[in-house]
Amino acid sequence: MTRFFLSASLIVFAAGISPAQTPLKFEVATLKHAVAGGPPGDIPRNMDSSPGHFAMHNVPLRYALEWAYDLKDYELSGPDWIKGPDERYEIVGRAAGPASEAELRVMLQSLLVERVALKTHRETRELPVYVLTPGKGAPKVKEPSADGDAGLSGGATGVLFHKQPISRLTFMMSRRMDRPVLDMTGLTGILRFQAGYFGVGEF
Numbered sequence: 001m002t003r004f005f006l007s008a009s010l011i012v013f014a015a016g017i018s019p020a021q022t023p024l025k026f027e028v029a030t031l032k033h034a035v036a037g038g039p040p041g042d043i044p045r046n047m048d049s050s051p052g053h054f055a056m057h058n059v060p061l062r063y064a065l066e067w068a069y070d071l072k073d074y075e076l077s078g079p080d081w082i083k084g085p086d087e088r089y090e091i092v093g094r095a096a097g098p099a100s101e102a103e104l105r106v107m108l109q110s111l112l113v114e115r116v117a118l119k120t121h122r123e124t125r126e127l128p129v130y131v132l133t134p135g136k137g138a139p140k141v142k143e144p145s146a147d148g149d150a151g152l153s154g155g156a157t158g159v160l161f162h163k164q165p166i167s168r169l170t171f172m173m174s175r176r177m178d179r180p181v182l183d184m185t186g187l188t189g190i191l192r193f194q195a196g197y198f199g200v201g202e203f
Helices: 061-069 101-116 166-176
Strands: 002-015 027-031 053-061 089-094 120-132 152-155 158-164 182-183 191-196 199-200
Touching: 027 101, 053 061, 061 089, 061 101, 089 101, 089 166, 101 120, 120 166, 158 166, 166 182, 166 191
Parallel strands: 120 182
Antiparallel strands: 002 120, 027 089, 053 089, 152 158, 158 191, 191 199
């Protein structure tokens, strides 16, 4: 990987009262502290696929903020308490009827502004980043087989990514490293590959 600098637009969150930013709201919603549980996982996501429904369980507040504003991890800055692990939340919302993902994101924004009393502003910062670039020779990835569900599995030599984009790898690396990791491999689509101790290769 190579080091570069990225000029990125960030949303910065801070405690404080802010007026509702949109009339779109959940018809019924709860947001409360979660009882201690296992790890929340890697990806902020809506865990309820029912039309017009939203749910996140046992997550730090930053996951809800990232999903609500459609942000990457490095595009969000705020006080340490939004990151967890001590501050975890249960968030459940239901719209008055079927709603698109974009509408649910806006409803979640409204809920967070009302219940957690947050205010936001956007600013541009220059950030140091790592870049994942192609190595020598042909890429050691392949089309996934039709069988098996999309997912990840660990082994002695690395992590197998099945039916995943390269961006899934860079997202996970960004979570674990000291700066964002950007994908500049040019590899597109859903792939099967292994990320090991010495790079990305076929498995």
